[in-house]
Amino acid sequence: xxxxxxxxxxxxxxxxxxxxxxxxxxxxxxxxxxxxxxxxxxxxxxxxxxxxxxxxxxxxxxxxxxxxxxxxxxxxxxxxxxxxxxxxxxxxxxxxxxxxxxxxxxxxxxxxxxxxxxxxxxxxxxxxxxxxxxxxxxxxxxxxxxxxxxxxxxxxxxxxxxxxxxxxxxxxxxxxxxxxxxxxxxxxxxxxxxxxxxxxxxxxxxxxxxxxxxxxxxxxxxxxxxxxxxxxxxxxxxxxxxxxxxxxxxxxxxxxxxxxxxxxxxxxxxxxxxxxxxxxxxxxxxxxxxxxxxxxxxxxxxxxxxxxxxxxxxxxxxxxxxxxxxxxxxxxxxxxxxxxxxxxxxxxxxxxxxxxxxxxxxxxxxxxxxxxxxxxxxxxxxxxxxxxxxxxxxxxxxxxxxxxxxxxxxxxxxxxxxxxxxxxxxxxxxxxxxxxxxxxxxxxxxxxxxxxxxxxxxxxxxxxxxxxxxxxxxxxxxxxxxxxxxxxxxxxxxxxxxxxxxxxxxxx
Amino acid sequence: xxxxxxxxxxxxxxxxxxxxxxxxxxxxxxxxxxxxxxxxxxxxxxxxxxxxxxxxxxxxxxxxxxxxxxxxxxxxxxxxxxxxxxxxxxxxxxxxxxxxx
Numbered sequence: 063x064x065x066x067x068x069x070x071x072x073x074x075x076x077x078x079x080x081x082x083x084x085x086x087x088x089x090x091x092x093x094x095x096x097x098x099x100x101x102x103x104x105x106x107x108x109x110x111x112x113x114x115x116x117x118x119x120x121x122x123x124x125x126x127x128x129x130x131x132x133x134x135x136x137x138x139x140x141x142x143x144x145x146x147x148x149x150x151x152x153x154x155x156x157x158x159x160x161x162x163x164x165x166x167x168x169x170x171x172x173x174x175x176x177x178x179x180x181x182x183x184x185x186x187x188x189x190x191x192x193x194x195x196x197x198x199x200x201x202x203x204x205x206x207x208x209x210x211x212x213x214x215x216x217x218x219x220x221x222x223x224x225x226x227x228x229x230x231x232x233x234x235x236x237x238x239x240x241x242x243x244x245x246x247x248x249x250x251x252x253x254x255x256x257x258x259x260x261x262x263x264x265x266x267x268x269x270x271x272x273x274x275x276x277x278x279x280x281x282x283x284x285x286x287x288x289x290x291x292x293x294x295x296x297x298x299x300x301x302x303x304x305x306x307x308x309x310x311x312x313x314x315x316x317x318x319x320x321x322x323x324x325x326x327x328x329x330x331x332x333x334x335x336x337x338x339x340x341x342x343x344x345x346x347x348x349x350x351x352x353x354x355x356x357x358x359x360x361x362x363x364x365x366x367x368x369x370x371x372x373x374x375x376x377x378x379x380x381x382x383x384x385x386x387x388x389x390x391x392x393x394x395x396x397x398x399x400x401x402x403x404x405x406x407x408x409x410x411x412x413x414x415x416x417x418x419x420x421x422x423x424x425x426x427x428x429x430x431x432x433x434x435x436x437x438x439x440x441x442x443x444x445x446x447x448x449x450x451x452x453x454x455x456x457x458x459x460x461x462x463x464x465x466x467x468x469x470x471x472x473x474x475x476x477x478x479x480x481x482x483x484x485x486x487x488x489x490x491x492x493x494x495x496x497x498x499x500x501x502x503x504x505x506x507x508x509x510x511x512x513x514x515x516x517x518x519x520x521x522x523x524x525x526x527x528x529x530x531x532x533x534x535x536x537x538x539x540x541x542x543x544x545x546x547x548x549x550x551x552x553x554x555x556x557x558x559x560x561x562x563x564x565x566x567x568x569x570x
Numbered sequence: 571x572x573x574x575x576x577x578x579x580x581x582x583x584x585x586x587x588x589x590x591x592x593x594x595x596x597x598x599x600x601x602x603x604x605x606x607x608x609x610x611x612x613x614x615x616x617x618x619x620x621x622x623x624x625x626x627x628x629x630x631x632x633x634x635x636x637x638x639x640x641x642x643x644x645x646x647x648x649x650x651x652x653x654x655x656x657x658x659x660x661x662x663x664x665x666x667x668x669x670x671x
Contacts, residue, residue, distance in 0.1 A: 157629060
């Protein structure tokens with residue numbers, strides 16, 4: 063190991079970073095152009111892919127949509143920070159969070175076959191409870207905006223660490239590239255480019271890791287060097303990984319998928335027969351990507367990379383740092399950048415589509431029920447551009463976006479259990495949904511700020527469960543789930559989705 | 571800096587990866603063509619998949635075992651790249667199934 067010298071690769075230049083971003087964008091754009099010409103001609107095609115996404119595209123699309131840039135880098139970072147326990151607690155809940163969507167996706171698809179968004183479901187389920195719909199819309203929009211911002215920051219991080227490219231230039235370039243192809247193809251663009259991205263996450267990752275092990279002195283040298291350090295680095299049973307981040311991460315991941323519009327829209331966009339198996343296969347075959355890239359964390363440990371001196375205090379930079387300092391061939395370094403950038407792009411385009419569908423179905427359509435299809439199609443694209451402008455303004459200005467993160471986190475965590483109850487419990491009430499969500503945020507967020515994320519999450523989940531349960535048990539309302547089947551297709555009907563008051567009946 | 575050369579192991583991984591990528595792209599294109607051709611057909615299927623729970627248990631157990639295996643010996647560090655290649659094969663298989671139907 064002592065013979066390995068970590069030094070910046072002199073061949074890496076900022077211009078290569080920009081060229082990589084743009085070239086990847088051009089390849090994806092060519093694919094989307096074909097998609098646009100052959101599959102996207104209406105709002106329904108744009109926001110829900112006409113509900114025609116098949117098994118293969120569904121699995122590949124979901125894998126890539128769930129492979130955030132930070133996820134790619136954090137698998138290495140958590141291994142570097144906690145050894146194999148870090149990789150275990152980062153990876154296992156990640157795949158499980160996708161698989162956990164199966165019962166909810168299956169249920170929502172059977173209950174409300176013509177659905178598009180979470181707020182639309184809440185509106186139909188609790189007709190007249192506008193506050194609940196408003197809170198859920200806010201949560202969905204902020205949640206998707208956060209995904210755009212975090213992944214555009216991921217783009218900037220890798221472009222800066224690998225190529226020395228100005229992070230602002232990298233962020234702007236990446237966002238423009240994704241915006242162009244997203245506006246062309248909507249959900250079809252997202253799923254098809256994500257399918258290509260899944261190939262870019264898997265095969266190149268294998269090549270990169272085998273090469274990195276070789277340049278780090280070989281697998282034997284790396285393994286021995288980590289083993290000599292002890293501290294349970296080669297064990298998956300270190301408790302500090304679970305308490306340090308694992309349990310909190312697991313809760314956050316479950317919230318992100320089960321209450322995430324990005325996943326609900328795929329559940330509604332898949333062909334009916336493929337819903338369950340698509341989520342299972344996507345979760346199962348997502349696992350190899352972080353497992354593979356986690357090896358870079360072991361290489362970092364073996365080479366005694368100093369988090370403060372060499373990584374600027376950010377463990378997430380371990381992957382980009384090693385790849386650009388191990389002396390690897392230039393094309394392998396660029397391949398690594400492509401893995402990260404494709405992860406960024408696929409999450410951002412999915413978030414753009416989620417924003418678009420919420421805007422069209424839950425804001426434009428209720429306000430203008432008789433809007434013409436052509437106008438609706440145009441309106442579907444506008445929120446993508448608005449989201450891009452907001453995201454780039456936040457990233458370029460360097461303003462702290464903690465408030466948006468906290469708002470998004472609070473709403474998504476608080477609506478998780480009320481949402482689940484809404485799907486499976488006919489006695490769940492609108493009042494229970496609203497007050498459970500509001501009380502959970504009002505009480506849980508202060509607890510989070512005082513006692514930390516774990517206890518804050520536990521408090522929010524507990525309160526958001528207890529209040530709806532009590533309200534439902536004390537009340538006499540029961541909901542006829544069959545009514546949801548009659549909700550109009552929001553982009554095809556000239557009327558706003560609505561249910562008759564008889565959807566809710568009072569039992570004696 | 572050792573120029574642009576890579577080890578034998580890396581070269582083998584590249585060759586295997588290229589073969590997998592070729593099949594992946596072929597099936598991806600075929601599935602896309604089929605989607606275009608059948609875009610106006612009604613979707614009348616029913617979700618009857620019942621292996622969700624068993625599949626979840628198997629995948630969680632397998633991924634945990636793969637991570638734990640890294641600690642067993644140096645050779646197991648190559649399990650990650652092998653699984654990543656298998657992931658591409660599995661997705662290519664899903665795309666093929668979409669076409670096969």
